[in-house]
Amino acid sequence: MQAPRTTYHHGDLKQTLVSEGLRLVEAEGARHLSLKALAARCGVSTPALYHHFKNKEELYEALAVQALAQFEGALAPSLRRDDGFSLEAFSHAYVTFATERPELYDLVFGKTTWRSPRGEVHRRARRSFRTFVERLEEEKARGRVPASEDALRVAQVTWATLHGLCRMHEDGLAFSREAVIDVARYAARLVSRATSPVNTSR
Numbered sequence: 420m421q422a423p424r425t426t427y428h429h430g431d432l433k434q435t436l437v438s439e440g441l442r443l444v445e446a447e448g449a450r451h452l453s454l455k456a457l458a459a460r461c462g463v464s465t466p467a468l469y470h471h472f473k474n475k476e477e478l479y480e481a482l483a484v485q486a487l488a489q490f491e492g493a494l495a496p497s498l499r500r501d502d503g504f505s506l507e508a509f510s511h512a513y514v515t516f517a518t519e520r521p522e523l524y525d526l527v528f529g530k531t532t533w534r535s536p537r538g539e540v541h542r543r544a545r546r547s548f549r550t551f552v553e554r555l556e557e558e559k560a561r562g563r564v565p566a567s568e569d570a571l572r573v574a575q576v577t578w579a580t581l582h583g584l585c586r587m588h589e590d591g592l593a594f595s596r597e598a599v600i601d602v603a604r605y606a607a608r609l610v611s612r613a614t615s616p617v618n619t620s621r
Contacts, residue, residue, distance in 0.1 A: 432461075432463070432467070432470075432471065433471040435461060436457060436461060436468060436471060436472070436478070437481050437482060437485050438485075439457060439460050439461050440452065440457050440478060440481075440482045441482055441485060441486060441523065442460075443456065443457060443460055444482060444486075444522050444523065444526055445520065445522045445523060448522055449479070449522060449525065449526055449529070449531065452475070452478070452479065452482075453475065454468050454469075454472070454474075454475055454478065457478070479526075479531075479532070480538050480539060480540055482526060483526050483527050483532050483540040484539050484540045484543060486523040486524075486526045486527050487527045487540055487543055487544060487547065489516075489520075489523060490516055490523070490524065490527055490547075491547050493512050493513075493515070493516040494509065494512050494513060494516075494547075494551075496508075496512070497509040497511075497512045498550065498551070498554050503558070503561075503563060504554050504555070504557070504558050504563070506577065506607040506610055506611045507604055507607040507608060507611065509551070509577075509607070510577070510581055510603040510604060510606065510607040511600065511603065511604060511607075513581045513585075513603070514581055514584060514585055514599050514600055514603045515600065517581075517585035517589075518585060518588060518589075518596045518599055518600070521585075521589050524585065524589075525589065527540065527544065528544070528582065548574065548578065551574050551577075551578065552570050552571050552574045555570040555573055555574055556570045558570075562616065563616070564614050564615075564616070565614065565615075565616050568614050573610065573614055576610065577606075577607070577610055580603075580606050580610075581603055581606075584599050584602055584603055584606075585599065587599075
């Protein structure tokens with residue numbers, strides 16, 4: 420375990436708590452997250468944490484927001500491709516993050532976070548999904564997806580498929596990590612073919 424920090428530059432303790440909190444979650448899982456454990460990891464007293472987070476729920480929210488930012492960063496290259504959007508590249512980026520960093524993925528999209536869907540992480544997660552929808556709408560405008568297709572529904576089908584695959588893998592129901600990546604790639608090809616201008620022309 421990393422040696423605890425005992426000194427901080429003025430004003431950076433909150434960011435340190437978030438950074439170390441994410442490391443703690445990845446190492447031991449969100450179920451082991453506590454203000455006391457995080458304080459010990461950072462080498463500060465538990466009361467010091469209450470200057471930045473009034474309770475565990477507020478800390479959890481801050482960690483989930485940061486984890487979501489990392490998830491968005493992993494997806495960003497596939498959404499910004501100048502040579503056209505690749506659903507396969509997006510799907511690969513999605514399941515790679517979720518299977519390589521399952522604790523962070525669960526922190527963002529697990530039932531604990533979404534039991535009461537409100538707050539910054541929920542607003543940002545919905546905005547992240549909307550970015551995906553808007554990218555598909557751009558593809559429609561360029562003629563790469565037929566005008567008859569509903570970009571929102573295509574996005575929902577894709578996201579639900581990828582999330583389901585990742586949850587099945589994490590819950591131990593089926594699929595090795597390699598199989599998840601392969602199935603996600605196959606699913607992306609199916610959706611891409613089903614929504615291609617050639618296949619949907621009528």
